[in-house]
Amino acid sequence: MAPRGRIRWAMGGLLATGIFVNFLDRTALSVASSSIAHDFGLDLGQLGVVLSAFTWSYCLVQLPAGLLVDLLGVSRLTRIAAALWTVAGLLTAVAGGVGPLIAARLLLGVAEGPSMVGASKATAAWFPLSERGTATAMFDGATKLANMVAFPVLAFVMSEWGWRAGFVFTAVVSALFTAVWWWGYRDPSDYRSLRPAERAFILEGGARDADRGGARQFRPALRSARIWLLCCGFACYGYTINIVLTWMPEFLQREFHVRLLQSGIYAMIPWAVATVAELLVGGLLVDWLVRRGRDAWTVRRTVLTCGLALGATIGAAGSAGSPAMAVVWMSLSLAGLAIAAPVAWGLPGLLAPPGTVGAVSGLMNFLNTAATAGGVLLTGWLAQVTGSFATPFLFAVAVLAVGVALYWAALRQGAVADAGPARQPLRV
Secondary structure: OOOOOHHHHHHHHHHHHHHHHHHHHHHHHHHHHHHHHHOOOOOOHHHHHHHHHHHHHHHHOOOHHHHHHHHHHHHHHHHHHHHHHHHHHHHHHHOHHHHHHHHHOOOOOHOOOHHHHHHHHHHHHHHOOOHHHHHHHHHHHHHHHHHHHHHHHHHHHHHHHHHHHHHHHHHHHHHHHHHHHHHOOOHHHHHOOHHHHHHHHHHHHOOOOOOOOHHHHHHHHHHHHHHHHHHHHHHHHHHHHHHHHHHHHHHHHHHOOHHHEEEEEEEHHHHHHHHHHHHHHHHHHHHHHHHOOOOHHHHHHHHHHHHHHHHHHHHHOOOOOOOHHHHHHHHHHHHHHHHHHHHHHHHHHHHOOOOOOHHHHHHHHHHHHHHHHHHHHHHHHHHHHHOOHHHHHHHHHHHHHHHOOOOOOOOHOOOOOEEEOOOOOOOO
């Protein structure tokens, strides 16, 4: 059936915008890390505690957020959450010490908890399987685009007006998005202006509109070995990409003594490469190969595992002899991880039992965030003890090797099919 209408792409763009704003909020503290450490007298270990505060609460709310997304729908839950992003940004801007700063980041973690799982759920509802890769690459690619934009823009704002001004800026952006979301987004089943032809194209292509559930439906997923392999594999991906996100500006400033604004410009390059790679390879190329008749699971497994393997080039960044070479290695690493990301995020929409796309996404992101929180702390500690970032980056290579093995086992040849899991519980 030929595609009709463009409403689904407008909704996909709005989802991507929300994720962009989320990661603008998250990245701000990484850009401000040196200034905050100077103002509050923090060493690397203490700074690691502050940087990881967001992930503590974000991690803890993933499972309830996933269940709430399934119960309430993306539209209503995000309305509340988006308003809280603004409050958290303003509280960070006025924090008078480490305690209030950590409290503000904990609030931001709670508020942004439903974002990625909600985007995964909404994408499964709005897009047919033939467009799922590109649609997923849009919202996950927004995370990389946000990092690309955030580092130079926030570095400029903070260089000119101080680190607190950066958080005022992100709060204003969050407030604007909140207004747009309240006005523009609806779940597919509630969108009255959606034309019948486009609705039929979406549903006949395998979308999961009005796929509501709860804790009882989540039990088959918890009993599935494949679901656990997917979730643990995603944690390995998240561990690596988030230590790069969190520590890249500090790494460039400490290892190569570059200034704040210069480190923001350097950090922009890997995220720009990652954004393009994700959209072209993880999104458009995957969908094109599937539409051309290639085995869908062979394509997904190959792209996912090869992307993680390319991400292991982060190990070379820690021993690079110049900031330019460090940026080259980080660009390769982030490109590989970005290619793998839309495939990984699309798996709950393909494999979760009925009514549990949000809950499975929440479980996946819970383990991812737990690994991230530990990774941020471990990276700071290892860098402090060894005097460089070479050791923590090499450890990330080992973590990715585990991720490749987990995904290869979960998506082994002939083990899964597109049509079955969306309609019946998984049995492994």
